[in-house]
Amino acid sequence: MFKWQESFSSNVKEFDEQHKKLFALGNQLLDVVHASRNTDHYDDIMEALDELKEYTVYHFNAEEELMLTYNYPKLMSHKMQHKKFLGKVEELLSKDIDKNQVDVTLELLTFLADWIQNHILVTDSQYGDFFNKHGEY
Ligand SMILES: [Fe+2]
Numbered sequence: 001m002f003k004w005q006e007s008f009s010s011n012v013k014e015f016d017e018q019h020k021k022l023f024a025l026g027n028q029l030l031d032v033v034h035a036s037r038n039t040d041h042y043d044d045i046m047e048a049l050d051e052l053k054e055y056t057v058y059h060f061n062a063e064e065e066l067m068l069t070y071n072y073p074k075l076m077s078h079k080m081q082h083k084k085f086l087g088k089v090e091e092l093l094s095k096d097i098d099k100n101q102v103d104v105t106l107e108l109l110t111f112l113a114d115w116i117q118n119h120i121l122v123t124d125s126q127y128g129d130f131f132n133k134h135g136e137y
């Protein structure tokens with residue numbers, strides 16, 4: 001279960017809200033995994049994956065746009081991490097999901113949990129002070 005905590009805050013409200021939404025999408029996937037133990041949930045898994053991908057692209061663009069606006073010094077390396085994440089999602093989407101529903105979803109959830117820890121809690125948390133100095137909260 002993905003649970004939001006105040007300590008995860010990046011100090012930029014818009015991005016916190018978007019991160020919360022990513023947590024919600026993670027929980028949705030978790031529900032699909034539980035439901036997939038007995039019955040076929042291919043459509044649900046595909047829907048959850050597509051939604052995650054779509055929302056992630058939206059969120060990354062939002063972060064990168066604001067970074068560009070204020071010339072964030074770590075824009076390039078931050079962008080690289082975003083690109084890597086999307087590459088992994090694409091890779092998972094190209095796997096034979098229909099035959100390995102639970103495995104693929106579990107892999108995705110593990111990856112998402114890892115991503116949350118490493119990117120949102122580390123890399124994203126670095127831009128808070130920078131944006132705050134530019135009047136973005
Ligand atoms: Fe983020």
Ligand SMILES: [Fe+2]
Binds near residue numbers: 078082119
């Ligand atoms: Fe980010």
